[in-house]
Structure formats: structure tokens, C-alpha cells
Amino acid sequence: MKRKRQLPLRLRSWFVRALRVVVVYAALILLAVFLLAPFAWMVLVSLHPSKAPIPTMQTLWPQQCELIGFNPTRCWEQFHWENYAFVLSMPDIPVARFFFNSIVVTTVVVAGQLLVASLAAYGFARLTFKGRDFIFLMFLLSMMFAGPVTQIPVYLMVRWFGWLNTYAALIVPGLGSAFSVFLFRQFFAAIPKELEEAARMDGAGDLRIYAQVIMPLSKAALATAGAFSFFAVWTDFFWPLLATNSMEMRTLEVGLSVFKNSYGATNWPLQMTAAVVVMLPLLVAFLFTQRYFTKGIMLGGLK
């Protein structure tokens, strides 16, 4: 009697569970479509002929590429890849130069920031000295007012140094990051003391302990802090906008806004082409570093 009743019950609970999984997946996919559809649209518009009327939903996907009457070569011809060649080699807007600037600035800032911040974090997490906690508090507090308050004075200082429109202006103010110091400190504090003591017994100094004990154990922290600062520096807009004024010194992000204002004001295919050119390196970098992102946010969020 009991067995007879249990079987349909189990079947029913299996059915309910399966239904739940289907509903959850449907919701997940729907959300992904909502979040990513604008990007798909951006790519499709970027492949329209540059002087065409504003592409609409109806003209977005070329007729020649629809399933009925599909014709591979005619379909392929509808995609105007030459927009990319055009954007990358415009005479008045040096996109290649923007790329070069962004790469130089981002590389130097990220490398410098990792070194400066990890050294400081070693001091804060592993050494005891007078005033340590107070100084660390100064770092934490500075995260609160990083916004508009410091921009005007930093601009005036950089101008006074004679750095406006140089790499120094784009690089030096970015070399420190309270957030990276905080991230490294959290990570270093969790490394067991015994490892360090063993090294001290062998006569190692602090610089050697930092370089040969702590840092090799902190690759994940390096990757995380590096990923965060890479995206922050690469997509920084406000500071490079203020600190540079010649076309040769613009970074990609500022260059794109210049492009929007002066070139493709109503030329949507070219505008979207430029946007894709800026987005693509970010996307590739993200796919390589995404697991460190989740890690870092969790580390930064939990105390």
C-alpha cells in the first residue's frame, strides 16, 4: 500500500524539480538576452554601410541572410567590414595612436600600482610600527573622497609641474591605489606566520620575505588587483579628458568621445564601429581575467 503511493509521489517531485530547472534556465537566458542584446545590436549596426539611413530593427539583419532564400556570398557582401578599416585608419583621428597611448599608460600604471601597493600592504599586514593603523586609516578614508574634490587641485598641481599633455600626467597620479593596498592587505594578513618565521631563522630580511615568501603565495591577489586596476585605468575618462588636450595624447576612451563629438555625430554605423573597436579589447581581457574579478569583489566586500 505504502509503496504504491510513494512511486507517483516521487515521480511528481521529480517532475516539479525538472519544471523548476526549466523555469530557472529560461529566466537566466532571458536575463542574458536583456543584458547582451544592446551589444549584439551594436555589432550588427557597425556592419551597415556607413552613409546609409539610420538602421532600424527591420533593416538590421540583411534580407539576403534570412533562412529562406539564403545565399552565402550575397549575405556576406551585406556586411561592411570596411567600416573597421576606415575607423582604424582615419586621417584626422589617430585611433592607432589612441591604442598605443592606452596600452602604454595602462601597462605602466598597473605594474607600478601593483608594486607600490603590495610593498605598502606588506608593511601594513606583516610588520608592527608606530602609527601603522592610523596611516592605514588614512588610506581607507581617501577612498571616500576620490571623486570631484581632488580633481581640481590635482589638475592645478600637474599643470604647475609642467606635466599637462604628457605621459607623466596620465601615469603618475594613477600609481597609487588605496583600494589595491586594501586588497593586498586582506590577502597578506591571511598567510600563516610560521612561513615567515622560518625564513627569519634562516637570516632572511623583510625585503627577501616579501619577494620570496609572500609574493609567490599571492599570485591570485596580484591577478585580482591587476585585473581591477587594468579595467579602471583603461576605461578612465575624466582624468585623461582634463590632463590632455592634443589629439596625439588622447587615450582610447577620450578619443572615442572626441570621435563622437566631431566625426560621426549622426553616422550611426561608424559610431558603433568605433564603439566596438574600444569594447573588443576589454571583452577579451575580461574573458581571461573574469575569475579573478569574482574573487576580488568577494575579498573586497567581506571583512
Added chain:
Amino acid sequence: MKQRPIGYLFIAPATIHLLLFAWIPIAYAAYLSLFKWDLLKDSKPFIGLKNYADTLQDQAFWNAMWNSTRYTLVSVPVGMVVALFVALMINQKLRGITLFRTLYYIPAISSGVAVSMLWIYVYLPEHGLINTILMRFGQNIDFLSHPAWAMWALVFMSIWTGLGPRMILFLAGLIAIPTSLYEAADLDGSTPWKTFWHVTLPMLVPTTFFVLVTSTISAFQIFTPVYMMTRGGPEGTTDVVGYHIYSEAWEKFHVGLASAKSFILLLAILAVAYWQFRAMKSQLEGYSTTVS
């Protein structure tokens, strides 16, 4: 604890940088705010607190503060509820769930300028992604040029870009909740809804607080989308305080006045963060007394 003065050497580069590019600028901004300092003029007379007095009477500044407030009041709570919902959805053991986590994060890592250009296009009248759909129902709204719509268009976009980090933070908070609590609730015959209200939410208070404070601070400082999409318009309805201070300093070149304004903004942000901190503390105390 053995004192190790070598620590000063380790923190020296970062600390010097912090002084030079954070604390000295703050002091310098306080100094600037006491002068009638115009970038284009040589005479910069000392005027005491007049910039502050002027700011307090400046209608455009208060309009900007109000715009930032209503932007924050809507985009932060709505963004947080959406992010919590998504975090609950992806906090399940399902095949391919990490793929979705990655996909949902993409809007957040995108270039602010590229994303703004994209959304100008999404909001375009007649041919934009949204209006193509609305046209089927006979509607056509010029979102970014309509005083009643422009701000909400920016808010909607911010929920889209802000989802990733908030979602991951909530996910971290959810993973940290001990499973024993859920088992105990199960034994007591709790319904999923009750468990959510009496176990999950209380355990998420610290995470919620962290997300709330960081989101509020960054929402108050929003700049790039406004600069790219509306320039504070139409009719000043999206003139948020970050953009307002920018145009005071870099379009009108009133650097002293802009410094005073940014100080008032800073005080406002600190006051709100402090108030949120106090509110969370009393929340936590409330829970700990009911639990024990």
C-alpha cells in the same frame, strides 16, 4: 609585538603618493575654496567663505543636488533589489551557472563612453531599440530630450551597468551563510519564503550595507553618462552634481567656487554614509537580541 621600523620604508612610496595625490589636494581644495579663483584671470582675491554662502544660495547647485538625490534614491534601491534577485537565481548548483555569472558581468566592465554611445542609440526616437517596440503600440518617446524621461533613462541604464558587481557581492554574502541555519529552519518546518525573510535577509545585512554605501557614493558622483548623453539637459533635469561641478570648473573656469561646491558634496556624501552606518548598526543589534 616586536617593532619593525623597516615598515616605514615599505609603506613610504604608497604613503607619499597618497599624501601628494589625495590629502594635499584635499587641503589645497579647501584653500582654493576661500578665493575668487578664476583659471583665466590673474587676480585671485581672498573672499573668505563667500563661495560657500554663494553655493548655498545657488539654485542651479540645489537643482543638481536634488537631481543626484533622486537619481540615487531610485537607481540604488532598485539596482540592489534586482541584483539580490539575480544573485539568488545564480546561487544554485546548476550546470553552466558560472557562464551566466560571467555574461551578466559584461556590461559592468564595458567602456563608459562606448556604453553611453550605445544607449543614446537604444533611446533614439523612432529608430531606437526601445522605440521600435513602442511604435507597435503607437508610442514614440524621445527619452533623452524629454524633461520627464531623461533622468529615468539614465537610471535604467545604470541598473544595467551596475548589476555585475552588486550581484557578485550578494552572491558572496549568500555563499557565506552557514547551511546549518537553513537545516535548522527546515527542521522547524519553515516555508522557503519565511526562511528568506528570517534567515537569508538578516544574514545579508553586512553585505547589504557594504553594497548600499559603495553604490550610494558612486551614484552621487556619476559623470560619464551625463557628459556623453545629456550634458545636464533637457532643462537641467539631468544636471547631476558631478556634472554641475565639472561645468563650473572646466566650462566657466570658476575653480574656487567649484571647490566650495565639491566640499559641500563631500560633506553630504560623508553624512549619508555615516547615517547608513548608524542605521545598519541598530539593525544588527536588533537582530542579535532577537536571535539570542
